[in-house]
Structure formats: structure tokens, C-alpha cells
Amino acid sequence: MARARRTRAVPPAYLLIAPSVVFMALLLGWPMVSGILQAFVGPDGVTGAYLQRMNSDPAFWSAVRNTLLLIVVLLPLQFLFALVMAFLLQARPKGHALYFYLWAIPLAVSDLAAGLVWLSIFTDRGYLNSVLETLGLGSVSWLSYENYGSMFVAILIAELWRATSLVLVIVISGMQGIPKDYDEAANVFGASYLQRLRHVWLPLLKPSLQVALILRTILAFQTFAVAQALTGQDFPVLVGETYRWYTALQNPHVASAIAMVVMAVSMVTAVIYLKTLRDSTKGAS
Amino acid sequence: MAEITIQNLVKTYPGQTERATDDVSLHVDDGEFMVLLGPSGCGKTTLLRMVAGLELPDAGSVHIGGRDVTYLPPNKRNLSMVFQSYAVFPHRRVRHNIGFGLAMAKVPKAEIEKKVAWAADLLQLGPYLDRYPAQLSGGQRQRVAVARAIVMDADVLLMDEPLSNLDALLRLGFRAELKRIVEQIGTTTLYVTHDQVEALSLGDRIAVMRTGQVAQLGRPIEVYDHPSDTFVGGFIGSPPMNFLDAMAHGGVDGGVDGGTITVGDAKLPAPGGLPDGPVRLGIRAEAISVVDAHTEGAVPAMVDVVEPLGAATLLTVRVGEQEVKVQVPPDVNVRNGQTVHLSLTPRAMRLYDAETGLGLDLR
Known part of the structure; x- marks a missing residue:
């Protein structure tokens, strides 16, 4: 009977996705538009002045350098740790369920809280120095702006602790979707454990790794609370600069300009990942 | 090629009270095609998986070619196997699926290519060598799984219900082809099925299994004509006895x-x-x-x-x-x-x- 009367009503599919479209528009679309406006429009119309101001601030470039350095060192380590942990769990040692929950706990800890926990470890009178002093090794100012290396390592460790569990959870869920038969077949055909990792598990995990990589890279560009808690402004990162311009320097325009940079870089990276890691095994040859 | 000697294999899965295989002994001669036949849950697949090393027995032993392999991992047993689900690697082209076992054994590339070409020819996979499994039909994937198994110079070929996922017509055609291929390569074969017609048509001998034990062992015509008990007679033949x-x-x-x-x-x-x-x-x-x-x-x-x-x-x-x-x-x-x-x-x-x-x- 619906066929008889050709109505011009809105197709139900559009009605069904309407709530999420509205949601996206309000919570993602609008902030993005207002961010762009704020970054490029001043009292006298469209301007590049804010970008220039951002560019001429030496802290901006050290923030770029720090953020990139963090990503380049952090991500490979995170993936290595997550994969090793996932394969350890897969071997189903005694209490593997408990290990999984322990390793997933950081997922539930807010990044600022994590930063504060690690601050209590690395600060001048923190746990680490107490242990060192007890052992008679003297204390070190881990988080002093004079010790760039130790500052970086402290943030690296804190981020490693805090965010590796996300990769782990994604890898484990990917693993659970892979039938056991592939591993068994490879095993019967003479593949050693390492050969099976390389020729069976890792290729089959590629889609999960891709998701984790995109998520983690974008999130790593947004590293902020941990660095802020541990070092204040001594180890500037991109989002930290946004925060500084917005609060300390009271300049939302430059803050938005930096946010735009973060967004652009994140999008470009995601596109590159999607293109280079595309699954070539399906579709017509 | 080698003979298989299974002695008093006992296996109980964790959390189960009944034995999956209950003191099973079986000897498969060198070059013989042995079919394990039985209804689901009779222990035939468990027995095959213990020969493969994918399950470990609670007691008993498995010898292949006189070598005790009971507790060896699968990759040390020199086997090849066709899985019910095919287990053809989705991320490898057909060519690299067929050559998988040889590549793992670090066989020279030229030799792998020669063997892959031979197997592809035998199974009419020539035109599909550079495709991915997702681009093949179920029947073609099955052929890839068989090709992958026969290129290996394995002591024993194991097959776990390899035809059960094919539709009836394909199954009939491929059954004859499988028989021809296995006769040609002459490898000792252990074949699991719940399909009695398959068992009768393929096996040199059939081991009919029930509740973890071998109910009857014999040539197909013996098992068909002289069922050792009413279970075997009622299971084999269409219609049953x-x-x-x-x-x-x-x-x-x-x-x-x-x-x-x-x-x-x-x-x-x-x-x-x-x-x-x-x-x-x-x-x-x-x-x-x-x-x-x-x-x-x-x-x-x-x-x-x-x-x-x-x-x-x-x-x-x-x-x-x-x-x-x-x-x-x-x-x-x-x-x-x-x-x-x-x-x-x-x-x-x-x-x-x-x-x-x-x-x-x-x-």
C-alpha cells in the first residue's frame, strides 16, 4: 500500500541518522567552525596575524618538536608493549584474566590523575628519590627544566603507563576475532612460533593495529594533562600551548590557531594511515 | 610417507566427565587411506587432532614412521592437513597459501614455484594463483586447502571433514577428484568424516567410531556387508540396515x-x-x-x-x-x-x- 501512493516524505534512513547528524553538528561541527573563525578572523576581518604570532613564539616550535619527539618514541614502544602483552595473555597463563584487568586499569584513569600519580613519583621529594636516597644514591631533579632528558623520559614513562592499555584492548579484541584454525594450520605446516607471529598473527591483526595506530596518533597529538602535571610549562606540548594562550595570555585567537594546527596534522596523519595500510586482500583483482 | 601407530589413546577434555577417546588403538599402514567415521561427538576429530598434535592425550602414544610423536608440537611432526574450515590464509595470495609450508621450511624459491605450479595444475587452480582467498568461491578455497596440503612432502596427510562445507554437487565431483589425487601421491592418509558414503567411497579401510571407541575396523565392503553390531549397521548405508x-x-x-x-x-x-x-x-x-x-x-x-x-x-x-x-x-x-x-x-x-x-x- 505504501507503493501505491508515492509520497515525498523524508526517507526513513535520513530520519534514523538525523539525531547523530545533529549531535555531530552541534558538538563537533560548530566548535570546528567557531575555531576556524577565531583563528583567522580578527576585529578587522580575515587575517593571518594570529598564525604569524603563533609562528613567531619560540615556545610554539619547541612544543611542535616535543610533541613529535614524544609521538615518534612513544608509539613504537606502546605497540611493542601492547603486542607482547597481548601475546602473553593469548598463551593463557594462570590468572590471565586478572592480568588483563590489571593491564587495562589505566584505561579508566583520567590523564590528569595519572599525571599527578607520576608526579608523586618523579617530583624532588617523590617516591623515586626516596628510594634512591634510602639506597644512598642521592636524589635527582628529574623534572627540572635543566634536565630535558629526564623530563622527557618521565613523561614518556607516564604516557606509556597511561595509554598502552588502549592499544592492548584493541589488539586483544582483534585477536579474539581471528579463528584459531589459522594458527593451527600454520603450526601443522611446520611454522615455528615466531614464524606464526610474523606470517599469520601480525598480518591478520593489521586492521586492529590500524585502528589503534590512528587513535593513538591522534590522541598523542593531544597529549597535555600528563605533561602539564609533571612539568608545568617546562616541557611545552602543542595542546599545552593552546591552553597557555587561552588562559595565561588571554588570547583565544592564537589558541585557536594552534588547535587548528593540531587538527590539520591529525587529519593528514589519519588519511595517510588509511591509504598506506589499506587492506588489499579484498575486492576485484 | 610413514605408518601411523596409535596406542591406547585416552583423552578427556577439561570440564568433561566422559572420555572423548577411550583407549583407542589403531594402526594405519604406510600409504593407506584410513577413514575415521562416526556420528558427531564420537571422538573421531579428537583422535585426528591428537595425531596432528593439536591436542595432547592424557595417556597412550602416537608413533609416526616409528617415531614417538605423542608430545611433539605439530610443527615438528612433518604433517600436512586439510581443515574443515579450509583455514586458507586470507592475507596471502593463492600462490603463497599453497607454498606456505614449503616457505616455512625455507625451501628454495624455484622449487616452491615448481611444486606450487604442479599442485595448481592438479587442482585446476592455475588461473587463480595471484588472487586472494576472498576472491574465490568456496569450492576453489577448498582446492587451495588441498593443494597446500599435497605440496608438502609430509609423512602423513590429515583431513578433517574436508568436503562437509561444499554443496552436494561439488562434493560428489570433488570426492572422486580427491580419491584420484591421494592415490596418485600415495601418502598415508587419515580422513575424518561423518558421511558414510564418503567413507565407503574413499577409504582403503574404515574405522567406525562410537563414544570414543572403535566399533569396527575393516575394508568398506566388510563394514558394509558384515557390520559388527547393530550400531554400525544402522550408521552405514543409505538407507541403513x-x-x-x-x-x-x-x-x-x-x-x-x-x-x-x-x-x-x-x-x-x-x-x-x-x-x-x-x-x-x-x-x-x-x-x-x-x-x-x-x-x-x-x-x-x-x-x-x-x-x-x-x-x-x-x-x-x-x-x-x-x-x-x-x-x-x-x-x-x-x-x-x-x-x-x-x-x-x-x-x-x-x-x-x-x-x-x-x-x-x-x-
Whole structure:
């Protein structure tokens, strides 16, 4: 009977996705538009002045350098740790369920809280120095702006602790979707454990790794609370600069300009990942 | 190539009380094609997986080519296997799927290519070598799985219900092809199936399994003609063997040719040496024929269902209260509700103990 009367009503599919479209528009679309406006429009119309101001601030470039350095060192380590942990769990040692929950706990800890926990470890009178002093090794100012290396390592460790569990959870869920038969077949055909990792598990995990990589890279560009808690402004990162311009320097325009940079870089990276890691095994040859 | 010797294998899965395999022993000769046949849950796949090393037994041993492999990991056993799910690697092209085992063994590239080409030719996969499995049909994927198994110079070829995921027509065609290929390469083969037709058509010998034990072991025709018990007779054959409640009269002193069997009102001649009492009479549908009412020893029966199958007609008839399947030539003209007379071929009759179902050995 619906066929008889050709109505011009809105197709139900559009009605069904309407709530999420509205949601996206309000919570993602609008902030993005207002961010762009704020970054490029001043009292006298469209301007590049804010970008220039951002560019001429030496802290901006050290923030770029720090953020990139963090990503380049952090991500490979995170993936290595997550994969090793996932394969350890897969071997189903005694209490593997408990290990999984322990390793997933950081997922539930807010990044600022994590930063504060690690601050209590690395600060001048923190746990680490107490242990060192007890052992008679003297204390070190881990988080002093004079010790760039130790500052970086402290943030690296804190981020490693805090965010590796996300990769782990994604890898484990990917693993659970892979039938056991592939591993068994490879095993019967003479593949050693390492050969099976390389020729069976890792290729089959590629889609999960891709998701984790995109998520983690974008999130790593947004590293902020941990660095802020541990070092204040001594180890500037991109989002930290946004925060500084917005609060300390009271300049939302430059803050938005930096946010735009973060967004652009994140999008470009995601596109590159999607293109280079595309699954070539399906579709017509 | 090698022989397989399985001795007293016991396996109970964790959390289960019943044994999946219960003290199974089996010897497969070098180059033999052995079929493990049984209903689901009979332990046949468990047995195969213990030979493969994918499960470890609680007790017993597995020797392949005289080497104790009971606790060796699968990759040290020099096996190849065809999985029920095919387990063809989705991320590798057909060529690299077939050559997987050889590549893992670090065989030189040129030799791998030669063997892959040979297997691809044998299984008509030539045009698909550079495709990914997702671009193949189910039947082609199955061929890839078989090709991957036969390129290996393995001691033993294991197959776990390799045809069960194919549709009926493909299965029929591929069954013959599989037989030809395995005969050609001559590898010792252990083949698991729940399909008795497959077992009969492929096996040099069949091990019929039930509840974790081998119920009967023998050549297909032996298993078909002389089922060791009512379970085997009822499992093998399509339709399965008929079993009728009957009374045996052993005759004087268990004399030769002296016995008789009564089915309903009909008296049939029987081998001598029978103890008096109830027995189960087993007979295949094709060993029963519809005859003239006056024939000596004819058993009257009522036709219930007539199923023309083309090459033959399958009748379901009632003898007293008992249902019997009868296979007659397609030109025999019978109708529902009609009374017919059945003649049972004497040498096709098998007798089983009424209580245990075990065969009474009177051959």
C-alpha cells in the first residue's frame, strides 16, 4: 500500500541518522567552525596575524618538536608493549584474566590523575628519590627544566603507563576475532612460533593495529594533562600551548590557531594511515 | 610417507566427565587411506587432532614412521592437513597459501614455484594463483586447502571433514577428484568424516567410531556387508540396515543347516548353531525383494510409503509392527496400503544379539 501512493516524505534512513547528524553538528561541527573563525578572523576581518604570532613564539616550535619527539618514541614502544602483552595473555597463563584487568586499569584513569600519580613519583621529594636516597644514591631533579632528558623520559614513562592499555584492548579484541584454525594450520605446516607471529598473527591483526595506530596518533597529538602535571610549562606540548594562550595570555585567537594546527596534522596523519595500510586482500583483482 | 601407530589413546577434555577417546588403538599402514567415521561427538576429530598434535592425550602414544610423536608440537611432526574450515590464509595470495609450508621450511624459491605450479595444475587452480582467498568461491578455497596440503612432502596427510562445507554437487565431483589425487601421491592418509558414503567411497579401510571407541575396523565392503553390531549397521548405508526382532531356533544339537528363524509368522532357514531365543535380524534394503505370495518363506508386509528415487524405488513397509526399508527395481509397481510379500536373501542376513546388539558370528 505504501507503493501505491508515492509520497515525498523524508526517507526513513535520513530520519534514523538525523539525531547523530545533529549531535555531530552541534558538538563537533560548530566548535570546528567557531575555531576556524577565531583563528583567522580578527576585529578587522580575515587575517593571518594570529598564525604569524603563533609562528613567531619560540615556545610554539619547541612544543611542535616535543610533541613529535614524544609521538615518534612513544608509539613504537606502546605497540611493542601492547603486542607482547597481548601475546602473553593469548598463551593463557594462570590468572590471565586478572592480568588483563590489571593491564587495562589505566584505561579508566583520567590523564590528569595519572599525571599527578607520576608526579608523586618523579617530583624532588617523590617516591623515586626516596628510594634512591634510602639506597644512598642521592636524589635527582628529574623534572627540572635543566634536565630535558629526564623530563622527557618521565613523561614518556607516564604516557606509556597511561595509554598502552588502549592499544592492548584493541589488539586483544582483534585477536579474539581471528579463528584459531589459522594458527593451527600454520603450526601443522611446520611454522615455528615466531614464524606464526610474523606470517599469520601480525598480518591478520593489521586492521586492529590500524585502528589503534590512528587513535593513538591522534590522541598523542593531544597529549597535555600528563605533561602539564609533571612539568608545568617546562616541557611545552602543542595542546599545552593552546591552553597557555587561552588562559595565561588571554588570547583565544592564537589558541585557536594552534588547535587548528593540531587538527590539520591529525587529519593528514589519519588519511595517510588509511591509504598506506589499506587492506588489499579484498575486492576485484 | 610413514605408518601411523596409535596406542591406547585416552583423552578427556577439561570440564568433561566422559572420555572423548577411550583407549583407542589403531594402526594405519604406510600409504593407506584410513577413514575415521562416526556420528558427531564420537571422538573421531579428537583422535585426528591428537595425531596432528593439536591436542595432547592424557595417556597412550602416537608413533609416526616409528617415531614417538605423542608430545611433539605439530610443527615438528612433518604433517600436512586439510581443515574443515579450509583455514586458507586470507592475507596471502593463492600462490603463497599453497607454498606456505614449503616457505616455512625455507625451501628454495624455484622449487616452491615448481611444486606450487604442479599442485595448481592438479587442482585446476592455475588461473587463480595471484588472487586472494576472498576472491574465490568456496569450492576453489577448498582446492587451495588441498593443494597446500599435497605440496608438502609430509609423512602423513590429515583431513578433517574436508568436503562437509561444499554443496552436494561439488562434493560428489570433488570426492572422486580427491580419491584420484591421494592415490596418485600415495601418502598415508587419515580422513575424518561423518558421511558414510564418503567413507565407503574413499577409504582403503574404515574405522567406525562410537563414544570414543572403535566399533569396527575393516575394508568398506566388510563394514558394509558384515557390520559388527547393530550400531554400525544402522550408521552405514543409505538407507541403513534393517533390524527385525526375530526368534531363533537352533535346531537339533546346533546341527548344520538345521536352524530356523521366525519373523512374525514367517519361518526362514538359518545357519545352525544358534541358541534358541530372541535375536535381531539385520538385512539391507537391497537384499530384500518383492515376490509372489506363494513363494516359500515369503514374509507378508504392508506398504506404507513408496519413494521413487530414479535408479531404484525405496519402499517403507510394515512387517507386523516393525518398519522395514526395501529397495526394489524402479519398474516394480506397488501402491500405498498394498500387501506385498518379501523374500530375504539368506546369505545377506546378519544376526545380532537381542540385548547387546553385537553380531553373532555364524559366518
